[in-house]
């Protein structure tokens with residue numbers, strides 16, 4: 001089939017779109033890319049949480065699908081709202097998840113625990129800030145916006161003692177080695193965002209297009225991110241809220257879910273283990289424990 005993928009123009013978005021393109025080409029399809037600039041790409045001087053609104057990186061991409069300029073959009077699943085427009089679109093495939101954790105990056109200090117008192121840590125994520133403060137309340141957390149490569153350049157400019165990014169993005173761009181020290185943060189200290197490390201392939205509601213991308217779906221990843229997205233959705237939170245949630249299928253096929261969120265300025269953190277066949281309601285059920 002001849003198909004066009006709409007994508008943002010950031011290096012990471014292009015990497016992800018190219019990845020999907022090559023997978024679809026291997027399945028015998030003919031794929032073009034169409035680059036779209038989104039609101040999230042244009043406003044670079046404000047914290048994301050302040051600009052607000054769901055789907056800062058989504059709207060203009062979906063418009064390209066509505067106009068017929070493209071049939072497929074590749075998103076970082078963590079930026080894809082739990083509630084989206086299903087009259088026209090389907091989240092048709094969720095490929096196998098990349099590294100789920102966050103990563104600590106620094107030019108001077110080997111680990112998060114070894115940062116000196118009052119060290120300056122860059123992140124614009126209130127989820128990361130919440131968990132950093134819970135781990136080390138002396139750290140000075142300052143805003144850090146921009147694409148993955150921009151943020152790493154700001155670290156190298158010496159504006160921060162360390163920064164925190166999603167491991168997946170840094171890995172995909174091959175930038176881990178460009179920084180002197182990196183530490184993958186244990187999910188007990190830094191619970192990732194819903195869907196972190198996973199891609200979401202959105203299509204127009206055309207059965208032929210849905211059929212074409214379906215082979216890229218990974219069922220076990222789909223289960224985990226569905227639990228995470230249901231959790232966030234049930235609590236009526238968005239992708240820029242102070243909430244971390246992570247579901248993992250264990251070696252014995254049980255599923256471990258952990259989450260942390262801010263309630264009355266305090267971080268609440270819980271975890272639960274469920275059996276595999278309970279996955280469908282697990283996100284909703286676990287959310288109730290936080291209400």
Ligand SMILES: NCc1[nH]cc(CCC(=O)O)c1CC(=O)O
Pocket residue numbers: 012076077078079148164165166167168169170195196197198
């Ligand atoms: N919020 C921005 C964003 N959206 C997706 C990723 C890359 C990681 C992923 O695919 O989950 C990043 C960068 C980051 O948080 O460091």
